Amino acid sequence: MAETIDVKPDSVLDVKGLCCPMPVVKAKKAMDALEPGQVLEVIGTDAGSKGDMPAWAKRSGNEFLGFTEEEGGEVFHFFVRKGK
Amino acid sequence: MAKRLAIIASKGTLDMAYPVFILASTAAALDMECGIFFTFYGLDIVNKKKYANLKVSPIANPAMPVSVPNIVGMLPGMTAMATKMMKDMIKKSNTPSIPEFIEICHETGVKMWPCQLTLDIMGINPEDLIDEVEPTCGAGAFLDYAVDADMSLFI
Numbered sequence: 347m348a349e350t351i352d353v354k355p356d357s358v359l360d361v362k363g364l365c366c367p368m369p370v371v372k373a374k375k376a377m378d379a380l381e382p383g384q385v386l387e388v389i390g391t392d393a394g395s396k397g398d399m400p401a402w403a404k405r406s407g408n409e410f411l412g413f414t415e416e417e418g419g420e421v422f423h424f425f426v427r428k429g430k
Numbered sequence: 431m432a433k434r435l436a437i438i439a440s441k442g443t444l445d446m447a448y449p450v451f452i453l454a455s456t457a458a459a460l461d462m463e464c465g466i467f468f469t470f471y472g473l474d475i476v477n478k479k480k481y482a483n484l485k486v487s488p489i490a491n492p493a494m495p496v497s498v499p500n501i502v503g504m505l506p507g508m509t510a511m512a513t514k515m516m517k518d519m520i521k522k523s524n525t526p527s528i529p530e531f532i533e534i535c536h537e538t539g540v541k542m543w544p545c546q547l548t549l550d551i552m553g554i555n556p557e558d559l560i561d562e563v564e565p566t567c568g569a570g571a572f573l574d575y576a577v578d579a580d581m582s583l584f585i
Contacts, residue, residue: 363524364524365523365525366452366456367452367453367456368524368525368526370459370460371455371456371458371459371534371538373459374458374459374460374538398456402456402459402460405433405460405461405462406459406460406461407461
């Protein structure tokens, strides 16, 4: 999914260098501070997050908008909209 | 109703403590309820005197990153060496320590129950346990929690 996501995040969380399960644990904490409808961007390097982030978003009542990969495929940008 | 994960932590080694907390902290992040029952050697994971110093055994452990023949693993100091190697690898991956994971789990509402029978058998006082745990409980109370769980894991 090497596309661009046309959405402006309200908050950006940098979890580069962190491994499972910390990106999801920190994303949950960051999301708790947002209002419904706002978008969180999570920037990370954990390849497992490609599966973990959509699963977290779905299970926690948020909407996974997609992710982009930086060139080289080592840095990922995940976009999640906070649910109601 | 929230999904529920019930975990029995039965082993007191570093390598068996990590899966417990990785799954528990993730469950909390996924808005699931999670409760852990620490029983037998698993009680070491919430024992003040031991929880920060859980170990990895190189004996009868063919999965060590560097293969150690059992006869070498028996030598004094080898368990400490294997443990240090594992802790260094964990630290390098920026993964939290066990005490840090306990804090994360406690803050996110994971319930941690020490097994009363284990305290009785091993002669452990409730004061020997970390502050983050719930009051001790028995198999009945844990099963009452687990019977309504969506997933139950024995680790």
